Amino acid sequence: MSTPTRTPTGAPEHLTGPGSGGVGDDAQRPDGVLKVRGEFAYGSDLWMEDMLWGVTLRSPHPYARIRSVDTSAALATPGVSAVLTSDDVPGEKVYGLELADQPVLALDVVRYQGEPVALVAADHPETARLAAARIHVDYDVLEPVTDARTALGHPTWNQVHDSTAEVTELSRESAHLHPEGNLVRHLKVRTGDPAPTADVVVVGEYEVGMQDQAFLGPEAGLAVPAEDGGVELHVATQWLHVDQKQICSALALPPEQVRLTLAGVGGAFGGREDLSMHVHACLLALRTGRPVKMSYNREESFFGHVHRHPATMRYEHGATRDGELVYVKAAIYFDGGAYASSTPAVVGNGGTMGIGPYVVPNVHVDCYGAYTNNPPCGAMRGFGSVQTAFAYESQMDALAAELDMDPVELRCRNAMEEGSATPTGQVIDSPAPVVELLRRLEAMPLPARSGDGEVDLRDMPGGVSNTTHGEGVRRGVGYAVAYKNVAFSEGYDDHSTARVRLEVVGGEPTATVHTAAAEVGQGLVTVEQQIARTELGVERVVVHPKDTSVGSAGSTSASRQTYVTGGAVKAACEKVREQLVARAERLVGRTVPDLRLAGGAVVSDSEDITVPLADLLGDDVLEETLEWRHRPTEAIDPETGQGFAHVQYAFSAHRAVVDVDTELGLVKVVEMACTQDVGKAINPQAVVGQIQGGTAQGLGLAVMEEILIQDGKVRNPSFTDYLIPTILDMPPMRIEVLEYADPHAPYGLRGVGEAPNISSGPAVLAAIRAATGLPLTRVPVRPEHITGT
Amino acid sequence: MDFLQPVTWAEALEAKAAHPDAVPIAGGTDVMVGLNFGHLRPALLLDLTRIADLRDWQVADGAVRLGAGVSYARVISELGDRLPGLAMASRTIGSPQIRNRGTVAGNLATASPAGDAHPALLAAGSEVEVASARGTRRIPIDDFYTGVKRTAMDDDELIAAVHVAPPSGPQQYSKIGTRNAMVIAVAAFGLALHPDRRAVGTGIGSAAPTPRRAPAAEEFLAGELDSSGLWESRAELPEATIARFGELVAAAAAPIDDVRGSAPYRVHALSVMARRALSWAWADYRSANQEA
Numbered sequence A: 001m002s003t004p005t006r007t008p009t010g011a012p013e014h015l016t017g018p019g020s021g022g023v024g025d026d027a028q029r030p031d032g033v034l035k036v037r038g039e040f041a042y043g044s045d046l047w048m049e050d051m052l053w054g055v056t057l058r059s060p061h062p063y064a065r066i067r068s069v070d071t072s073a074a075l076a077t078p079g080v081s082a083v084l085t086s087d088d089v090p091g092e093k094v095y096g097l098e099l100a101d102q103p104v105l106a107l108d109v110v111r112y113q114g115e116p117v118a119l120v121a122a123d124h125p126e127t128a129r130l131a132a133a134r135i136h137v138d139y140d141v142l143e144p145v146t147d148a149r150t151a152l153g154h155p156t157w158n159q160v161h162d163s164t165a166e167v168t169e170l171s172r173e174s175a176h177l178h179p180e181g182n183l184v185r186h187l188k189v190r191t192g193d194p195a196p197t198a199d200v201v202v203v204g205e206y207e208v209g210m211q212d213q214a215f216l217g218p219e220a221g222l223a224v225p226a227e228d229g230g231v232e233l234h235v236a237t238q239w240l241h242v243d244q245k246q247i248c249s250a251l252a253l254p255p256e257q258v259r260l261t262l263a264g265v266g267g268a269f270g271g272r273e274d275l276s277m278h279v280h281a282c283l284l285a286l287r288t289g290r291p292v293k294m295s296y297n298r299e300e301s302f303f304g305h306v307h308r309h310p311a312t313m314r315y316e317h318g319a320t321r322d323g324e325l326v327y328v329k330a331a332i333y334f335d336g337g338a339y340a341s342s343t344p345a346v347v348g349n350g351g352t353m354g355i356g357p358y359v360v361p362n363v364h365v366d367c368y369g370a371y372t373n374n375p376p377c378g379a380m381r382g383f384g385s386v387q388t389a390f391a392y393e394s395q396m397d398a399l400a401a402e403l404d405m406d407p408v409e410l411r412c413r414n415a416m417e418e419g420s421a422t423p424t425g426q427v428i429d430s431p432a433p434v435v436e437l438l439r440r441l442e443a444m445p446l447p448a449r450s451g452d453g454e455v456d457l458r459d460m461p462g463g464v465s466n467t468t469h470g471e472g473v474r475r476g477v478g479y480a481v482a483y484k485n486v487a488f489s490e491g492y493d494d495h496s497t498a499r500v501r502l503e504v505v506g507g508e509p510t511a512t513v514h515t516a517a518a519e520v521g522q523g524l525v526t527v528e529q530q531i532a533r534t535e536l537g538v539e540r541v542v543v544h545p546k547d548t549s550v551g552s553a554g555s556t557s558a559s560r561q562t563y564v565t566g567g568a569v570k571a572a573c574e575k576v577r578e579q580l581v582a583r584a585e586r587l588v589g590r591t592v593p594d595l596r597l598a599g600g601a602v603v604s605d606s607e608d609i610t611v612p613l614a615d616l617l618g619d620d621v622l623e624e625t626l627e628w629r630h631r632p633t634e635a636i637d638p639e640t641g642q643g644f645a646h647v648q649y650a651f652s653a654h655r656a657v658v659d660v661d662t663e664l665g666l667v668k669v670v671e672m673a674c675t676q677d678v679g680k681a682i683n684p685q686a687v688v689g690q691i692q693g694g695t696a697q698g699l700g701l702a703v704m705e706e707i708l709i710q711d712g713k714v715r716n717p718s719f720t721d722y723l724i725p726t727i728l729d730m731p732p733m734r735i736e737v738l739e740y741a742d743p744h745a746p747y748g749l750r751g752v753g754e755a756p757n758i759s760s761g762p763a764v765l766a767a768i769r770a771a772t773g774l775p776l777t778r779v780p781v782r783p784e785h786i787t788g789t
Numbered sequence B: 001m002d003f004l005q006p007v008t009w010a011e012a013l014e015a016k017a018a019h020p021d022a023v024p025i026a027g028g029t030d031v032m033v034g035l036n037f038g039h040l041r042p043a044l045l046l047d048l049t050r051i052a053d054l055r056d057w058q059v060a061d062g063a064v065r066l067g068a069g070v071s072y073a074r075v076i077s078e079l080g081d082r083l084p085g086l087a088m089a090s091r092t093i094g095s096p097q098i099r100n101r102g103t104v105a106g107n108l109a110t111a112s113p114a115g116d117a118h119p120a121l122l123a124a125g126s127e128v129e130v131a132s133a134r135g136t137r138r139i140p141i142d143d144f145y146t147g148v149k150r151t152a153m154d155d156d157e158l159i160a161a162v163h164v165a166p167p168s169g170p171q172q173y174s175k176i177g178t179r180n181a182m183v184i185a186v187a188a189f190g191l192a193l194h195p196d197r198r199a200v201g202t203g204i205g206s207a208a209p210t211p212r213r214a215p216a217a218e219e220f221l222a223g224e225l226d227s228s229g230l231w232e233s234r235a236e237l238p239e240a241t242i243a244r245f246g247e248l249v250a251a252a253a254a255p256i257d258d259v260r261g262s263a264p265y266r267v268h269a270l271s272v273m274a275r276r277a278l279s280w281a282w283a284d285y286r287s288a289n290q291e292a
């Protein structure tokens, strides 16, 4: 087994400074200074002379039939150029990432609060908003279906394990929200003995609330009509080509006539994988013949993108007295809301990895995704694995308590390792250092207790709100470990395209990397530069704007871009390098086996050869474009869930230390520690940043972040009441990054972004349980759950 | 939307008299939120930030006259000793940016039941100085809040200042929020001990339609301190007295369930905050004696 080559610990300032800017260095981000200075242009900063403003009229009802829409008063408003409804959609009137089930503009029924019904373009946003308010929609309001299990006809947990439930579930559903019924996907995992027994059995029911991506830059874009009858769309998004495909279908235009360019993206976390204003702005631009800008405000943003699926879960764990897992049974329900979005793939992840990174001989998992009239849910960092981790890690703690065993010991005893089989029958064929991640956490020193001597309120639960000076405060420590697939799974043709050009500019060899991979803040543009520097031995690397004039890079999601687009850039660079080496050999007149690129030249270590690239290239431009794929995965068996579903797994573990004011139910997370295996840290500073950010987002779900829904309506669509962690909520971290190379991946790297988002929340929950002695089976934990009031 | 920017107080009062529907704007931390959400569409904004006088505070007859334009950040840095309860409340408000812009007068005029200045002002005992082209009057803080986000001010009036009596004893302020900073109160409690008047002041936030005091709790505690000679002896407070005080504070609340918290939690939290605030204030009172 490979050994860790470096273990950066603590804050980024302890990491090495920028080297040559190649792979493994803390290369500086090209967008960093602009962003810190507030000079970076985001989608909402797009501007053109003569542009119009588009706004969206949305349904106030979670479920209603539309009797009629009267746009005449809106159209008559001075300054208004167009008012559009579904009648004005020239192509397919429904779209979707995996299933085309979501109307571009409402057809005869609205299925969630906030569903787009009509569009207005006007010369001023205020005029457009006023006009939108004058559109008269006559609704026949219907009773919404607001619970996933009710939607599927499984209202009680007993029915879940009733063997007839599977066959009759469709007939027992409540009102059908879609023609095929309310079931989006049911995934089954079946291995081993179907009726196992064990010495010790622990059963638990868990619930995870609806989390929002809460990216800081709301949805925005600018559509510009083109002379060829097509449209150019500048938009903040995660996957230009999947947008393009859906836009083409709605507009009935070929891809050549729908050209997309990435606008500045202010965070994504999955929330920009589905379309928002894309088709709407294009429709308005094509209708008016003018550029149209659409830019949501924070409130509209809460209705403008999908959220993390809320989940209800029931788990049963059986183990021997020695703490060896015998079986796990689980029923997992994801509320997909009104439209499918990526629910099928979320169910895929939730089901296949739903018992955590443990070896269990007998597994019986049913994972369901349901339609309801709640807001549509889809991709969010952690993608189906965040929810189940709360359940399976809580179960591991409950089992440890039942066995009177140390919770870390129990986890280590059952941990996966390289060569283990997953419940889906896949043998893990690269390092899986679950035990080491946990043991390293355990070995880290614990933070000192506050409260001895002078009280610093900022260290107390409640902070400067001055609610305790130590009264009622109890400390707790909790551990959690998790794993998640990297890249797209279940047989998806997951690829990326890179075009790499090398030429001499002003005497200096300059590489240009052109991919359509969305930079959403994670730092992919830096990684692209680093790879080109390392592979081509040049310093100056230009990242071409991201657009659809090059082939698809796939989505900036599933922790996949450094792996897949990084792999594509590396491969394209290698082809350029082959050409250079061939040229150099022609120049020296023979084959030199160890020619390589370094310092802007072709060099040999064995012979005294240095051919500057500038001389080799002259005025020539070398360019290579290629599509790159990771090893194929395969669809899983529909009855047993067996198959090689995932190309790679990422592993991380957290230890959380919390102080809880047990009388007031307030929580202060004192420290988060994380260990993660990243295979190879392409940019160590960026890796640490991903771990810190993912940890904060997981902590947020554990203690505060929830979109509150009542009768299908969102009660807190603003940052006043949708709370995300502040600097006083997110503590300092201890981080250890392990680098066990995955032999199947470029540079041995592993996707980084999601794993720390998965293990952090369950560790916080475990720590709160340890501090309070309460079972706490729902997140976010609210003060009321702790005080019992 | 029109925008007026008077540079003197007299001009501001004239403008308000001429346009009673004009919306004054100070720090803008409530007004701009209203504009952005479309809840507020005033025909006229009256900017008060150019009036230099409003940004002053003075001490007159021992009491602080806090000009309407003084920011929370300045209350914290300049008036921590003279207005301890209000400074503690100010520290809990928003973020550094909000504390740099936001004013106590803005908090008063918004009159949200969750406004953090209110419990501190109620507990300390204060008067709001309001003015119009017709003249100036002082409204006792107890009469200022008349309903949910409603005040005793007339349409043509502006807040000139707040007058707060000097502290004769310790003050405390506690606020519950579901995160550790930048949060609207789920429930808040202000306490002031007034040994000079042998009285106790309280203020409850976010737990009734308006900010309010807990008179029964104040009378109970003042009575106990009096009858047991505790003002003079500065002896330890009996646990039962502290507990009873907490119960009476909680009983004065009339909260609702909302997205921020349940009514029963608010009642519970108030009793805990009241007990703790009293024990801290009393400890301060006792140690002040040792120092003396």
Ligand SMILES: Cc1cc2nc3c(=O)[nH]c(=O)nc-3n(C[C@H](O)[C@H](O)[C@H](O)COP(=O)(O)OP(=O)(O)OC[C@H]3O[C@@H](n4cnc5c(N)ncnc54)[C@H](O)[C@@H]3O)c2cc1C
Pocket: B023, B024, B025, B026, B027, B028, B029, B030, B031, B032, B033, B048, B068, B092, B093, B094, B095, B098, B101, B102, B103, B104, B105, B106, B107, B108, B109, B110, B114, B115, B116, B117, B157, B158, B159, B160, B182, B183, B184, B185
């Ligand atoms: C991010 C954020 C966090 C916040 N956190 C808190 C918090 O923790 N606690 C809290 O209590 N509040 C909080 N607030 C609300 C707000 O900051 C406070 O209410 C603040 O006191 C308002 O003061 P201002 O000077 O900004 O008022 P403005 O927004 O300028 O005005 C508020 C109201 O007062 C009126 N007004 C202003 N000055 C006068 C005057 N001289 N005479 C008459 N009327 C006047 C205005 O017309 C308006 O109705 C927060 C707001 C934001 C945006």
